Amino acid sequence: MRICRTISEMQQACRELKRSTAQERGLGFVPTMGALHAGHLSLIAAARAECDAVVASIFVNPRQFGVGEDYEIYPREFEEDCRKLESAGVEILFAPTVDEMYRPGATTFVEVEGISDRLDGASRPGHFRGVATVVVKLFNIVGPDKAYFGQKDAAQVAVLRAMVRDLNFPVELIACATAREDDGLAMSSRNRYLSAEERQRALVLSHALETAKSLAKEKGSNAQTLREAMLQKLKAEPLLRVDYAAVVDADTLEPIEDLSNGALIALAAWFGKTRLIDNVLLGPVTHV
Numbered sequence: 001m002r003i004c005r006t007i008s009e010m011q012q013a014c015r016e017l018k019r020s021t022a023q024e025r026g027l028g029f030v031p032t033m034g035a036l037h038a039g040h041l042s043l044i045a046a047a048r049a050e051c052d053a054v055v056a057s058i059f060v061n062p063r064q065f066g067v068g069e070d071y072e073i074y075p076r077e078f079e080e081d082c083r084k085l086e087s088a089g090v091e092i093l094f095a096p097t098v099d100e101m102y103r104p105g106a107t108t109f110v111e112v113e114g115i116s117d118r119l120d121g122a123s124r125p126g127h128f129r130g131v132a133t134v135v136v137k138l139f140n141i142v143g144p145d146k147a148y149f150g151q152k153d154a155a156q157v158a159v160l161r162a163m164v165r166d167l168n169f170p171v172e173l174i175a176c177a178t179a180r181e182d183d184g185l186a187m188s189s190r191n192r193y194l195s196a197e198e199r200q201r202a203l204v205l206s207h208a209l210e211t212a213k214s215l216a217k218e219k220g221s222n223a224q225t226l227r228e229a230m231l232q233k234l235k236a237e238p239l240l241r242v243d244y245a246a247v248v249d250a251d252t253l254e255p256i257e258d259l260s261n262g263a264l265i266a267l268a269a270w271f272g273k274t275r276l277i278d279n280v281l282l283g284p285v286t287h288v
Helices: 007-020 038-050 078-088 127-142 151-166 189-193 196-201 204-215 223-235
Strands: 002-004 027-032 053-058 092-094 146-150 172-176 240-248 263-271 274-282
Touching: 002 007, 007 027, 007 053, 007 092, 007 127, 027 038, 027 127, 038 053, 038 078, 038 146, 038 172, 053 078, 053 127, 092 127, 127 151, 146 151, 151 172, 151 263, 151 274, 189 274, 204 223, 204 240, 204 263, 204 274, 223 240, 223 263
Parallel strands: 002 092, 027 053, 027 146, 053 092, 146 172
Antiparallel strands: 240 263, 263 274
16 A cells, blocks of 8 residues: 655646556545544455545545544544554555645635534534545545545534535546444544443433434324434433534435425533434335
8 A cells, every 4th residue: 555645746646547447437536534434444355346546645634623522632543553454455545644635825715605504513613614624625635536424423414415516526426325333333543532331321312313214104203303303312311511413405404394205313412521413215105
């Protein structure tokens, strides 16, 4: 696996990789912030199955962290991450420094208005501006045909899909199913922040989503019914502080009431200083 540290080196490496492969199925790209787990590797596997070649990036992007968030302590395990990516079949890894990605005096940002202020964007002002900006830069540097993201970050997926559409990027954005631990907890690099007790109590997140998903099948249920059921379950957990429990349109992230066309059921909560998110996609509901 070739490791590129500069933008110019990565651009050249990607051009060479495209010339050396058949390019019948295109170049796949998996952007990450490192601290890789099985969820990240499932994205690599999906890209390997669908593309001629796969590249990845590791960059802890300071512009998507707010004041007081965990940028300084975010887990960084570069050597171990490299071993995992190489074993997974990644051809090129882009691992720039902050100064390489954001040259002094850079003042350009990318912002997807409206949608960026919903769900996680409401809780983390400026977060999705940082995400959109770094992803635009990465797309321009790598030039992928397909880019892979986890469905766990559903709001991020919605923001980036709008960005790709609005800016006419020739990239297919693919959301892969949330990877979960055996007990149902959504995999996250931040799970390691949890104490043993918090880790066990965090299962209430997936349980609340399953409750809502089951309730949606019952005659007469609507989005408000689902929200109330999730909140009731979440608020019964004393170690948890609810951020949001929402039933929204998966594309716009706007609240909905009618479930007949499907929905994104999403929640976020704090366990101490650790904020976790999870969601499920609900298909169209028809009650006979």
